[in-house]
Amino acid sequence: MGKAVMKKRIRFADIIIYMITIALALACLLPLLNMAAISFSNSAAATAGRVGILPVDFTVNSYAKLLKEAQYWRSLMISFARTILGTIINIVLVIVMAYPLSKSTREFYAQKIYMRIVLFAMLFNGGMIPTYLVVNKLGLCDTLWSLILPSAVGVGNVILLMNFFRSVPKELEEATQIDGANPFQTLWNVFIPMSKPCIATIILFCAVGHWNDYFTGILYISKIRNYPLQTYIQSVTASFDISRVTDPKKIQEYLTISEKTLNAAKIVVSTLPLMIMYPFVTKYFKDGIVVGAVKE
Amino acid sequence: MRKKKQIYYHLMMFPGLFLLIIFTFVPMFGVVMAFQNYIPAKGILGSKWVGLQNFKTIFTLRDSRQIFSNTIIISFWKIFLKSVVPVSFALLINEVENKFVKSSVQTIVYLPHFLSWVVFASVVQMIFSLEGPVNKVIGSVGLEPIMFLGTNQWFRKIIIFTESWKEFGYASIVYFAALTGIDPGLYEAASIDGATRFKKLIHITLPGILPIILIMLTMELPNILSAGFDQIYNLYNPLVYDTGDILDTFVYRMGMTKRQYSIGTAVGLIKSTLGMILILTANKLVTTFSDRRMF
CATH class of the missing domain: 1.10.3720.10 (MetI-like)
Incomplete structure (x- = not known):
């Protein structure tokens, strides 16, 4: 009984640990992903702050410019x-x-x-x-x-x-x-x-x-x-x-x-x-x- | 042969020494400007000598007290987070057993360190802007939007937080190295004694990396006067001079914008002198209490 509870607790801790570390890694990737997304987005959407990590209204206009x-x-x-x-x-x-x-x-x-x-x-x-x-x-x-x-x-x-x-x-x-x-x-x-x-x-x-x-x-x-x-x-x-x-x-x-x-x-x-x-x-x-x- | 070797050694030293003399030692003589009323047209030799007048001016200016305290407050919190966050992160990732997750996460978190503050600052500006995601969240719960980078109440917090965001991963490398140096036998013995994961962390892991934490903290000591020019220069504006202006940004504006060379140089001289004392102190501490040294 005691052992089973212990195992469950460890699993739970593991999930938390994985979630936090992966979240932190994402936090470090986010700035660049966001910049890239904005660069491929429609200008109006970007100015309105609607762009997250994926481009909105994909365009390569800014690269052409x-x-x-x-x-x-x-x-x-x-x-x-x-x-x-x-x-x-x-x-x-x-x-x-x-x-x-x-x-x-x-x-x-x-x-x-x-x-x-x-x-x-x-x-x-x-x-x-x-x-x-x-x-x-x-x-x-x-x-x-x-x-x-x-x-x-x-x-x-x-x-x-x-x-x-x-x-x-x-x-x-x-x-x-x-x-x-x-x-x-x-x-x-x-x-x-x-x-x-x-x-x-x-x-x-x-x-x-x-x-x-x-x-x-x-x-x-x-x-x-x-x-x-x-x-x-x-x-x-x-x-x-x-x-x-x-x-x-x-x-x-x-x-x-x-x-x-x-x-x-x-x-x-x-x-x-x-x-x-x-x-x-x-x-x-x-x-x-x-x-x-x-x-x- | 021996004599000849000496000539070779001198030859090797020459180019670097020559550049050091021109770009490091000659400017050191420029600090006499701090004791003059320097006028560019007259040069160092022709400008009037005013003794400690510039230093008096600096210490009576209300601004300069503000700048000193800003510098120290910002760097204190930066140094504090620079040990707490990377250590916690290293401890966390030490518990991750999946090798692929572990090494990918590590590789990713080092990345922001290699971006320039010019790039990172424009991301920060966007995230904390009035239309940015943070204000979107604040707006969605019905609160007024906040001008994070334009109000004194928030500016320092943003500076301290974003520095940690950019640098925590890279700063954790040294702790990863320290963690791998802990004797695995200790953990095995503890497991046999029935120690929990948490107990092992408290009694084995933390004491194992404590020396390196203290060494890194000591080595950060000289940075207390820096507070990160590149970051603040790229994020600040006149609205937040009260809380965000630091020694280096002040010197830059004095010298390069207002052409007040003497005052700027005097502040710079105070900073270099105190900086030198701090480096020597830090080195002394590190060599005394550990088997390492800074130089």
Whole structure:
């Protein structure tokens, strides 16, 4: 008797658990499904807020409109360019800095001083305004470089990879050095292959960061034609960017030209590269390699 | 050979260091603007030195007290939910036995973390708009619609809730990892002793992941001054400055919109200095009480 009751109770708990977890998963999918549904819906239905997770009066009108919007595709190309170039620069710099820093002071006498410099760069910064003034002074504003160079060195990633490099067995390194390899060759032939998962994770996060970043665009780019995609979307979807617009007439204008279905299409297309890559990359961050503190 | 190796190492450090000097260390000298009445045309060398005047102005402004408290209140609740929700979620999913459901749910909940706040904010705006689904429900029970993002009463709550919505899944990864690290023998022994599922949760699972919860909480400490610029920038408007304006948005508006470089830099300097102290404290705590460190 007792046993039967127990079994029933467990079943009941299981149902609750499954329901909650699945509801939570849906809550995470909903935003994107809703955006997609709106983008395929009739404009009137979308404005009236009648669209849920399925399109109302299915149409591809907004995508047809989007195809004709040259600036969108220009911004998309800018985002591709900065993501590819920016990520390459990020990862190369991370690798070449992490390697000497992973050496002991016996192997590399200046390791300590370099480490202090890098740590200080992580702990303290001049803030948004002085950085802006430097980028501006260098004449980088309104160029692709302003989106890439100021954040080219990810100090946190350098430290992450440095710790990973330290766990590579010493014998492997010594073996290549007996063969007369220089540090670049050792790094290339031993350390990089040994740290593939860590490097892949860093690449993933740098790429997502570049793709999603809108703020450096707002900060350093003044001409809309040079906007990266997220900055462009931000400028058209934010119902009104009040910090820039003070004229009430302009605000009105912003509100009336904001087209819900078209904006949804813009958002959906902008997340496509991410969605396509997503299934292939989940295994890298599932290992939890980037989260949590470094173990001593 | 040894000497030559040193040269290689220096060579490797050079490009990154060069960029760090230009884009991180040079701006650090820019903080002298906080002690000047900086005028762009005159530059740092030509602008007048005013000592601590800007800081005095900041501390007497009613706005700035508001901004500090907004920042701390918002980030406090965000940090609180960032441990409670992911931990509960990890514990829940740990009880799910179906492998397919388990791994699909996990994959899906990580997804919002990878969306930008530009994208997520437009979804949030829509859901909480006057015609949005939330107001539809409120309307259907006969209540007045609420301008969630336009009233001070609601703005912070929306900010805190939507942050948790976007990030809880990703934040739970570290707890999943900790859960798999618990010795299965403990559960078996408890089962033999007749422990219920709930008892096992209280006496084995929770104590098993408690250290990692405390570590993650400590590591969040420095974020108390950040409160999430990207999210708030994409959701706020002048109607909710009273409850939603934080240090970073204030610095941005001061510097980039009002061209009040000196005041903006001074607030930024206060933030970086306190931030540095908090990171060092958090690291000290983590290294003292666990076998881990932050850097």
